[in-house]
Amino acid sequence: TQLLEQSPQFLSIQEGENLTVYCNSSSVFSSLQWYRQEPGEGPVLLVTVVTGGEVKKLKRLTFQFGDARKDSSLHITAAQPGDTGLYLCAGVRRDYKLSFGAGTTVTVRA
Amino acid sequence: DVKVTQSSRYLVKRTGEKVFLECVQDMDHENMFWYRQDPGLGLRLIYFSYDVKMKEKGDIPEGYSVSREKKERFSLILESASTNQTSMYLCASSSLISYNEQFFGPGTRLTVL
Numbered sequence: 001t002q003l004l005e006q007s008p009q010f011l012s013i014q015e016g017e018n019l020t021v022y023c024n025s026s027s028v029f030s031s032l033q034w035y036r037q038e039p040g041e042g043p044v045l046l047v048t049v050v051t052g053g054e055v056k057k058l059k060r061l062t063f064q065f066g067d068a069r070k071d072s073s074l075h076i077t078a079a080q081p082g083d084t085g086l087y088l089c090a091g092v093r094r095d096y097k098l099s100f101g102a103g104t105t106v107t108v109r110a
Numbered sequence: 111d112v113k114v115t116q117s118s119r120y121l122v123k124r125t126g127e128k129v130f131l132e133c134v135q136d137m138d139h140e141n142m143f144w145y146r147q148d149p150g151l152g153l154r155l156i157y158f159s160y161d162v163k164m165k166e167k168g169d170i171p172e173g174y175s176v177s178r179e180k181k182e183r184f185s186l187i188l189e190s191a192s193t194n195q196t197s198m199y200l201c202a203s204s205s206l207i208s209y210n211e212q213f214f215g216p217g218t219r220l221t222v223l
Contacts, residue, residue, distance in 0.1 A: 031210065040119075040216065040217075041216050041217070042200050042202070042214025042217055043153070043200075043214050045211060045212065045213075048210070048211070088153070090153075097168065100145075100152035100153040102151055
């Protein structure tokens with residue numbers, strides 16, 4: 001069962017442009033995480049958001065957790081080629097396991 | 111630097127073979143996990159272990175078993191490999207305190223012919 005829906009599935013933009021990736025669910029999660037995975041590597045945790053309405057910034061990346069703790073977004077400002085990768089959201093379930101979205105493949109062209 | 115290592119990056123096996131995937135972590139983590147990653151499906155939890163010799167089924171345990179004889183090592187076993195088990199397999203670990211901060215290995219791409 002895919003509990004988390006990510007959109008879009010693929011995103012290709014020019015260096016310097018902005019982008020937003022969405023993660024939606026009908027379930028409430030205690031917290032939500034965003035990972036980035038580069039080719040040939042495992043996912044690396046970027047951030048965990050815990051409180052409904054929370055906004056966290058990591059340099060040019062802004063993460064937001066929905067008020068109802070069912071959805072989240074990742075916004076990248078002035079994207080760079082180094083931002084290229086697969087972005088995955090993951091919800092922390094009541095049984096403390098993670099449910100992952102299918103991922104958004106982001107390509108930033110130089 | 112914290113590290114999760116997996117025994118093979120690429121593996122090709124035949125249908126019916128018994129397959130062992132090994133994972134080792136050097137962070138003294140209590141929790142260890144096995145996921146498979148397929149396009150369009152994301153990561154799905156196969157099994158996890160919260161202590162030596164302890165294991166619990168994840169969301170898709172059918173066709174798999176696991177072994178954890180030592181704290182740092184977690185093995186995934188495919189008793190009789192089938193073509194639908196062709197996938198990327200990822201191992202992860204986390205501490206008891208920060209249980210949802212998982213550190214992943216580089217993955218093993220398994221092809222079953």
